Amino acid sequence: MYFKILLTSLIALTFAGCDHNHENENQSEAEEAKFQYTAYSEHFELFAEADPFVIGQMSNILSHFSNLPEFTAVTKGAITLRIIVNSTVSEQTLESPARKGIYSFDIMPEVSGDGTMEYLIKTDTGDYKVIVPEVTVYSGIQEATEAAGKNTISRTNATVFTKEQSWKIDFSTGYPVRKPFGQVIKTTAQVQSAQDDEVFVTAKASGVISFSGNNILEGKSVSAGQTLITISGSGLAENNSAVRYAGAQNNFEKARADYERAKILAEDKIVSEKQLLEAKTIYENSRSVYENLSQNFSASGQTVISPATGFIKELYVKNGLYVEAGQPLIMITQNRSLILRAEVQQKYAQHLMSIANANIRTIEDNRTYTLEELNGKVLSVGKTTTSDNFLIPVILQINNATGFVPGSFVELYLKTISSSQALTIPISAVLEEQGNFFVFVQLTPELFEKREIKTGVSDGINVEVMSGLADDERIVTKGGVLIKLAQATGTLDAHSGHVH
Numbered sequence: 118m119y120f121k122i123l124l125t126s127l128i129a130l131t132f133a134g135c136d137h138n139h140e141n142e143n144q145s146e147a148e149e150a151k152f153q154y155t156a157y158s159e160h161f162e163l164f165a166e167a168d169p170f171v172i173g174q175m176s177n178i179l180s181h182f183s184n185l186p187e188f189t190a191v192t193k194g195a196i197t198l199r200i201i202v203n204s205t206v207s208e209q210t211l212e213s214p215a216r217k218g219i220y221s222f223d224i225m226p227e228v229s230g231d232g233t234m235e236y237l238i239k240t241d242t243g244d245y246k247v248i249v250p251e252v253t254v255y256s257g258i259q260e261a262t263e264a265a266g267k268n269t270i271s272r273t274n275a276t277v278f279t280k281e282q283s284w285k286i287d288f289s290t291g292y293p294v295r296k297p298f299g300q301v302i303k304t305t306a307q308v309q310s311a312q313d314d315e316v317f318v319t320a321k322a323s324g325v326i327s328f329s330g331n332n333i334l335e336g337k338s339v340s341a342g343q344t345l346i347t348i349s350g351s352g353l354a355e356n357n358s359a360v361r362y363a364g365a366q367n368n369f370e371k372a373r374a375d376y377e378r379a380k381i382l383a384e385d386k387i388v389s390e391k392q393l394l395e396a397k398t399i400y401e402n403s404r405s406v407y408e409n410l411s412q413n414f415s416a417s418g419q420t421v422i423s424p425a426t427g428f429i430k431e432l433y434v435k436n437g438l439y440v441e442a443g444q445p446l447i448m449i450t451q452n453r454s455l456i457l458r459a460e461v462q463q464k465y466a467q468h469l470m471s472i473a474n475a476n477i478r479t480i481e482d483n484r485t486y487t488l489e490e491l492n493g494k495v496l497s498v499g500k501t502t503t504s505d506n507f508l509i510p511v512i513l514q515i516n517n518a519t520g521f522v523p524g525s526f527v528e529l530y531l532k533t534i535s536s537s538q539a540l541t542i543p544i545s546a547v548l549e550e551q552g553n554f555f556v557f558v559q560l561t562p563e564l565f566e567k568r569e570i571k572t573g574v575s576d577g578i579n580v581e582v583m584s585g586l587a588d589d590e591r592i593v594t595k596g597g598v599l600i601k602l603a604q605a606t607g608t609l610d611a612h613s614g615h616v617h
Contacts, residue, residue, distance in 0.1 A: 150265040153561050154234065158247045160185055163236060164280060164562035169261035170200065170254040172229045178222040180236070181280040190218025190284040194240040198222045202232030202254050218284055226254040275566045276604040288596035290559050293542050293588055298581055299535025300468045301574045304459045306529040308521050311454035311514060315430065318447040320440045322419045324348035328436045335432050339423040339449060346421040346446060369407035376400035427451035455517045459529050460508035469498045471533040475513060476577035478528040479521070485577045491515035530577040540586065541579040546594045547572065548601060556586065557593040557600050565593060565600055
């Protein structure tokens with residue numbers, strides 16, 4: 118099954134002059150001329166440098182293949198090149214690349230005229246097709262040379278960066294995207310644990326704290342039902358939990374025995390129904406008290422267990438301290454959901470109700486996430502300010518799937534709904550020099566023009582382009598810094614690493 122998605126096709130010519138003798142002038146010019154072809158499919162980028170196609174003469178087509186969207190070199194797979202002119206097909210199949218990412222074809226066209234060039238690619242994942250829609254096979258060398266002179270690309274303000282170079286770095290290209298781009302409010306937000314993700318563990322009796330082990334520490338993972346602390350009151354003169362537990366146990370056992378005896382005597386009418394009911398009531402009450410204490414106490418004191426799986430966020434007590442009933446002991450957090458609390462200036466008040474999305478950038482690793490990536494949502498927007506704080510609070514909730522640390526800060530880009538369209542490019546495509554902003558526009562996959570642009574607002578991932586770039590101009594979205602370095606050195610050979 119073939120995929121024929123063709124995004125663009127660029128045909129260019131590089132013409133290199135040299136000293137010629139008059140006898141072989143035309144032949145030398147044809148040998149030096151190289152046509153360049155660029156085409157894209159859903160899965161591959163093609164950049165080919167070819168000798169002019171002349172009927173009856175062998176032409177070399179040096180074809181560079183990159184995997185998309187990674188822009189890495191194709192390292193295996195059979196590729197068939199077909200040149201089709203007036204239904205006549207000239208083709209060659211290569212089972213593997215001559216070098217990493219490079220297939221070198223040699224084909225002799227049989228018919229002159231306009232046609233197409235097709236690459237049939239067979240890989241482990243399927244069969245694909247890349248099409249160059251416009252190629253010409255010339256009837257003679259003179260005609261090919263004249264055509265070459267009309268298609269020369271100017272290299273003024275352009276930098277050569279070969280495919281071999283781009284395959285070694287994190288590199289990609291792409292088109293600007295025109296999409297709705299409204300008001301963006303940049304601020305900072307503090308990361309907090311969600312309220313339903315935190316559980317306080319409190320003392321249910323007064324006594325002395327005794328940790329269950331040496332691993333009751335902040336940051337330590339705990340599981341539901343795990344014993345954390347024992348609160349012992351056995352050494353206390355008053356409010357002794359051990360005495361209370363023993364008394365409740367004795368009362369329960371005595372009440373149970375009295376009730377069992379009363380049931381037997383009631384059968385023989387020795388005790389009345391009223392006496393039996395009184396014995397049952399005393400038994401039920403004493404059982405409730407004893408069972409309630411048994412769930413949390415033993416003879417040694419209260420056993421404090423973890424109510425949820427998570428980790429210890431805060432520890433409020435130390436081993437051996439005395440605590441009162443109801444005093445908080447530990448805060449356990451599951452750290453599944455997080456709250457981002459931001460505060461924005463009052464001048465944005467009219468935009469706050471139209472906030473529909475947000476981008477979050479972590480300060481530690483400088484990564485940017487969309488609200489959708491974190492399965493987040495806007496929880497609330499403040500309606501008033503206070504005398505202590507004139508900023509307006511905005512609260513968002515996200516899933517903690519990426520290692521956000523509660524208590525830390527992140528950069529927040531609040532995005533409002535808008536119907537206006539803007540031309541946008543990734544922030545990674547923009548280079549800054551002394552306050553001016555530039556991008557590299559692709560002329561061919563190995564030739565790039567440095568272009569100044571005027572930028573607008575940014576949402577942390579994309580930036581608005583006000584001027585300097587058209588919708589159909591392909592730009593470098595990753596790796597532009599290294600092209601800039603190549604431009605600064607000015608030493609990179611236009612055909613460095615190429616074998617013709």
